[in-house]
Amino acid sequence: MLRVTALPNMSSLLAPDPDLARYAKKGAHTQVTATEQLALESLDVLAAADRFDAHVLKIDTQGSELDVLKGAVDTLDRSVLAAEVEISFFQRYQGQPLFAEVEAFMKAHGFELIELHRLKRYRAKNPLAIGNVGLGGGQRAGRIAYGDAIFLRREADIRARARADEGVSLLRAIIALVAYGKADMAARLFGEGRDTLDAAVAARVESALKALGSSRLGLAHLHAGIDWLTRKC
Numbered sequence: 001m002l003r004v005t006a007l008p009n010m011s012s013l014l015a016p017d018p019d020l021a022r023y024a025k026k027g028a029h030t031q032v033t034a035t036e037q038l039a040l041e042s043l044d045v046l047a048a049a050d051r052f053d054a055h056v057l058k059i060d061t062q063g064s065e066l067d068v069l070k071g072a073v074d075t076l077d078r079s080v081l082a083a084e085v086e087i088s089f090f091q092r093y094q095g096q097p098l099f100a101e102v103e104a105f106m107k108a109h110g111f112e113l114i115e116l117h118r119l120k121r122y123r124a125k126n127p128l129a130i131g132n133v134g135l136g137g138g139q140r141a142g143r144i145a146y147g148d149a150i151f152l153r154r155e156a157d158i159r160a161r162a163r164a165d166e167g168v169s170l171l172r173a174i175i176a177l178v179a180y181g182k183a184d185m186a187a188r189l190f191g192e193g194r195d196t197l198d199a200a201v202a203a204r205v206e207s208a209l210k211a212l213g214s215s216r217l218g219l220a221h222l223h224a225g226i227d228w229l230t231r232k233c
Contacts, residue, residue: 002038006031012062013038014093023122023143024131029092042071053079055172060086060148063093066102076109081153081161081169082176083111088146102149111151115180119147150180159193167197174205183212 004011006028020026047054054075059065065085069076076083083106087099103113121142123131132141152173162170170193177186187209194202 002036003032004034004036005029006033010062010092012064012093014063014096017091017094017096020092020122022125024125026122043068044072044074047072047075055079055081056176057083057085059083062086063088063096066097066105069102069105073109076111081158081173082180083151085149085151086146087116087149089144092145099149106151110154110157112154113149114152114182114185115150116147117150120145152177152185155189155192158189159196162193162196167193167201170194170196171201171205174209178209178212183209187213 002011002013003015005016010016010029016030016032018030020029043054054072057072057076057080059068061068065087069083069085072080085102085106087102088096089099091098106113121140122145123142130141158169158173162168170189174186174190177183177189190202190205190209194206197205
């Protein structure tokens with residue numbers, strides 16, 4: 001059942017935690033205005049029915065991310081190389097799994113945390129109406145609430161898969177890393193696994209990665225490099 005909240009983008013399969021009302025401007029997060037019955041299906045069932053392999057996942061389902069991952073175990077183990085998952089550091093919804101549980105699950109399935117980004121904070125409601133006053137050496141006011149965690153399959157596993165598929169998994173992982181701004185990690189992965197690639201392909205990848213590193217902005221070659229790598233995958 002979907003619980004529709006007064007702030008629509010906080011709607012969730014889980015009930016909002018009433019304790020959110022202690023934070024400034026979060027009252028609408030806790031107000032359920034309607035409910036809707038939904039038919040749900042797991043990613044594994046969909047992937048099997050449609051015969052597709054997912055290589056990168058983006059999951060943002062307002063508290064049910066771990067349930068989505070548990071419904072994608074076969075897909076994770078078979079084909080996923082990277083995943084971006086929204087995580088929470090305290091319960092914004094009742095019964096919501098927190099970051100530590102998500103990270104442990106991903107680790108158990110062969111993934112390593114490589115980044116936390118788009119971190120958001122909830123400011124404490126207080127009788128003095130104090131918000132962000134720029135104290136703390138640039139640290140923002142409020143309690144860290146949620147963000148996105150980026151996970152990458154372990155390097156050794158990526159190399160093993162690349163050996164079995166003529167380097168395709170290596171190229172896909174490099175694309176994901178470059179897209180997330182991790183050109184240094186992409187270059188390391190390439191260096192560790194370039195023997196899985198055809199010599200001509202390896203030369204093109206090396207040239208593209210070097211161009212990223214030598215450009216003042218790096219991004220000058222980003223889109224062309226990603227387009228070329230995508231065609232190879």
